[in-house]
Amino acid sequence: MENKTVYLDNAATTAVDPRVVEAMIPYFNENYGNPGSMHSLGLGGQVALDNSREKISSILNCSTEEILFTGSGTESCNMAIKGVAHHLGKKLKKGNHIITQKTEHHAVLETCEFLEKEGFEVTYLDVDRFGMVNLDDLKNAIREETILVSIMYANNEIGTIQPLEEISDICRENKILFHTDACQAGNYLDLDVEKIGCDLLSLNGSKIYGPKGVGLLYLRKGIMITPLIHGGGQERRLRSGTENIPLIVGFAKALEIATAEKEGETERIGKLSKKLTEGILSTIPKAFLNGHPEKRIVSNVNISILDVEGEAVLLYLDHRGVCASTGSACTSKTLDPSHVILATGLPYEAAHGSIRFSLGRNTTNEEIDYVLEILPEIIKNVRGISPVNLKAEDFKEYLSEANKKISLGVVA
Amino acid sequence: MSEMKTHIDVKATVDSKNWFYNDTVKEHFFTPKNFLKDEKEVEEFEKVSNGVGQVGSPACGDMMKLWIRVEDDVIKECKWQTFGCASAIGSTSMLSLMVTENEGMKVDEALKITPQDIVKRLEGLPARKFHCSVLGDKALRGAINDYFRQSGQDDKVIVEGAKIIDKILKITDKDIEEAVLEGARTLEEVQKKTKIGAQDKSCIPEVEQLIRFYTEKYFG
Known part of the structure; x- marks a missing residue:
């Protein structure tokens, strides 16, 4: 076991599924034609592109022309938010106000901050201690000038699932466009855009056992956006650049597999997450689960462990072959702890001690047993060397017995 | 296993x-x-x-x-x-x-x-x-x-004094040093961490000089 890698960082990125690799290979150097070319090799590329779009649109329950391929989830979020802002806001002068929330991925937050510099106004909604937005806050934030609401589907750090259908209803009533970053949702949640009720949706390959470097933007028919990239007019002139056929084929295949295995994996991984969470909370004192106890993505286990610093724990875990991640400042470029954990109201000292395990398709029961076996000892050592001893009563509401049980019923 | x-x-x-x-x-x-x-x-x-x-x-x-x-x-x-x-x-x-x-x-x-x-x-x-x-x-x-x-x-006993740079918000050279050590390299980045110069604009040239000084000192 010590020489194997236990990969519990699937929210960062996933291994490419061998079935996906197999599907992609012919498109690198056999069927390498440019779909824009007027010969049979080019036509082969066009067919592969059409088939991929077809597969994906049936999963998203939309038409093929509503799917635009991009280079990543980040690009999709940029394209959605800047695209709407520049078209509706700058060109048509419909308004200059955007609403999002504080635990969004940087792909959304930084894009909004950029737009603020261009003169747009952005409201960043607060979340509660479970990471949920408040629908009344959303209603109250809406102004006449509001042109877009961007709220993520499931959070990448703490796994909280936002109430998208209700958010969509509010947006429709007020005739405001609604974008959702669904990059963490592909494996476990329903991607039917009619049910979600979104106008734009961002998704990528690298979190669903597909390749990195490919994403998509779902853009509801009739909505215009200003493109980020101009050139040869691919993707309905909205995203120029020769279509990356092997990656698009792989992305479609990955989404197809994820959808077919969604139900089984949700149940299997849900059980493992529950076991890991309850196992950690019952053996390690002064530890609690971050995120929502029920409305959370089944693969996410994010635990704050008081009196330890996340990076040290991570490196000890890595030394024993376990890959996880942390919201500690030490691993971020800005040296600030996770904005997500802080937004849920936890103090800095607890944010530094947050560890995220994100389970996945390759995670086994034995791996969970192994983590449960080594983690208490690691924490004991790191705590031993630490001069910090936070008072449990200051974290009473987090450390209660009731918080040691989680239920992962929701999904699909 | x-x-x-x-x-x-x-x-x-x-x-x-x-x-x-x-x-x-x-x-x-x-x-x-x-x-x-x-x-x-x-x-x-x-x-x-x-x-x-x-x-x-x-x-x-x-x-x-x-x-x-x-x-x-x-x-x-x-x-x-x-x-x-x-x-x-x-x-x-x-x-x-x-x-x-x-x-x-x-x-x-x-x-x-x-x-x-x-x-x-x-x-x-x-x-x-x-x-x-x-x-x-x-x-x-x-x-x-x-x-x-x-x-x-x-x-x-050596007392390390700090000099106030931003007279309104009472932000010191130590705060700027800290911000640089935490990775800030430009006036904008230091302001993001300290809000320095938000009101007291007159201190900005000195702040920029201190950012260069500490960047050089620790990372030059």
Whole structure:
């Protein structure tokens, strides 16, 4: 076991599924034609592109022309938010106000901050201690000038699932466009855009056992956006650049597999997450689960462990072959702890001690047993060397017995 | 456990080439020297130590406590506890070694230890981890000051003053230094961390000069 890698960082990125690799290979150097070319090799590329779009649109329950391929989830979020802002806001002068929330991925937050510099106004909604937005806050934030609401589907750090259908209803009533970053949702949640009720949706390959470097933007028919990239007019002139056929084929295949295995994996991984969470909370004192106890993505286990610093724990875990991640400042470029954990109201000292395990398709029961076996000892050592001893009563509401049980019923 | 399946595309990453830190830091992180491993050891050592310094807080993400036992102005023992990342733990461990090796260092010499000296002995730290080693020498200076007070040499206590730069928000040169150590390199980045110059615009040229000074000092 010590020489194997236990990969519990699937929210960062996933291994490419061998079935996906197999599907992609012919498109690198056999069927390498440019779909824009007027010969049979080019036509082969066009067919592969059409088939991929077809597969994906049936999963998203939309038409093929509503799917635009991009280079990543980040690009999709940029394209959605800047695209709407520049078209509706700058060109048509419909308004200059955007609403999002504080635990969004940087792909959304930084894009909004950029737009603020261009003169747009952005409201960043607060979340509660479970990471949920408040629908009344959303209603109250809406102004006449509001042109877009961007709220993520499931959070990448703490796994909280936002109430998208209700958010969509509010947006429709007020005739405001609604974008959702669904990059963490592909494996476990329903991607039917009619049910979600979104106008734009961002998704990528690298979190669903597909390749990195490919994403998509779902853009509801009739909505215009200003493109980020101009050139040869691919993707309905909205995203120029020769279509990356092997990656698009792989992305479609990955989404197809994820959808077919969604139900089984949700149940299997849900059980493992529950076991890991309850196992950690019952053996390690002064530890609690971050995120929502029920409305959370089944693969996410994010635990704050008081009196330890996340990076040290991570490196000890890595030394024993376990890959996880942390919201500690030490691993971020800005040296600030996770904005997500802080937004849920936890103090800095607890944010530094947050560890995220994100389970996945390759995670086994034995791996969970192994983590449960080594983690208490690691924490004991790191705590031993630490001069910090936070008072449990200051974290009473987090450390209660009731918080040691989680239920992962929701999904699909 | 032996029947674990091997993952298709990931291999064990625990080899030094792939490690974020170099081998020296790694050694001091996994097998730290001179640390006090629990409350009991702290209690025991406090009976013999004659200087203690503390710096940082859990909220900042780094906190160090450092105890010294000094005989005739020579540091004979240096023990510590650290809450922080691998570079914080590694640099405190290295510092404790530096001041006690070769029969111990004179306190006057120890006061001259700079973050660069520690980083040099560690054979380098990633740039953004640099601020962790700064805490070590600050904690040591705190412990030595404490020793001066305890041994009746109050005249030797060094008080590090800070100069107010932003007169409205009362932001000091130390705050700018801290921001630079945390990775800020431009006026905009320092303002994001400190709000300096938000109202007192007149201080901005001096702020920019200080950013260049500290960037040069620590990262030049």
